[in-house]
């Protein structure tokens with residue numbers, strides 16, 4: 001079958017529809033990305049410069065937070081967020097088992113124990129009703145993950161454990177809202193990833209923490225740059241080399257201008273999928289349950305998932321599994337400590353059925369229709 005060579009990409013029924021694709025967006029803004037590169041190149045200061053400062057201000061404004069601090073990756077952002085909260089050995093941090101391993105790894109890096117709570121079957125998000133029972137006198141933080149681009153009901157999580165600080169894992173949720181408030185502004189701190197395929201991605205690795213606390217802002221700035229607080233060669237705390245560089249900040253400034261359009265594009269695709277899936281045995285994602293869903297992933301629950309996946313593959317349609325294994329089932333947690341607050345039966349029941357259909361803002365209506373048609377054909381629903 002002809003693959004997506006130049007000139008054929010996305011144009012005919014036999015071309016491949018990838019599960020995700022940033023190249024179409026980048027092709028459209030290539031001149032602006034080149035201009036960003038040209039602006040940084042002659043300056044000679046490639047870390048902690050004007051691009052990063054400007055991006056931080058623009059990103060904080062987009063999240064309605066007082067501060068944003070650029071970090072080298074989403075994983076590093078989670079790590080530094082937990083450090084800033086003072087989480088350490090012997091502490092417990094509550095999170096969910098169906099997330100990317102980075103969420104739990106960051107907890108393990110600081111010497112704390114991840115405590116997994118089960119999720120809501122409709123949204124795959126942390127079930128606030130399970131949180132109170134997971135709290136012990138060692139609980140130091142809660143890390144809700146806004147799965148697939150929909151906010152956890154952080155208000156309900158806070159109500160369940162009013163004393164415990166919240167670090168949002170907002171890696172899936174750039175621009176998502178909870179009752180009108182932005183992801184990033186819901187917890188004491190929030191970690192974002194700019195991994196290239198995320199809703200807002202760099203041209204390489206990147207991450208960021210948002211906060212409205214001046215104290216957390218100061219402490220994260222110190223931690224991300226070797227424990228310095230201004231004076232060169234003075235390292236006040238054991239910090240890390242985990243900064244977002246100038247090139248990535250410059251690229252991200254260009255892309256941030258498109259964020260609302262990107263979200264609108266993803267929501268258009270999601271709405272169109274929803275119409276195709278009506279009357280099939282596939283359960284579409286619960287839509288806008290807590291606020292605006294930004295559809296980092298369009299994750300359905302599909303009977304005979306593996307057969308459907310192979311069928312779609314045969315029609316040139318890419319899919320992915322986010323995530324195919326629960327974190328506590330990963331090899332790393334055969335030796336690192338963790339605890340489950342309940343039986344995790346909901347999260348476990350979702351794993352073999354979940355399937356992420358192609359999702360990115362530049363998917364054409366014709367491509368979405370090809371995917372929808374293929375799913376209907378697989379189940380024989382006409």
Ligand SMILES: *Cc1c(COP(=O)(O)O)cnc(C)c1O
Nearest residue numbers: 073074075100102171193194195
């Ligand atoms: C991508 C992701 C991260 C980690 O971000 P990186 O930038 O890849 O380090 C953390 N949590 C979740 C839920 C993610 O999807």
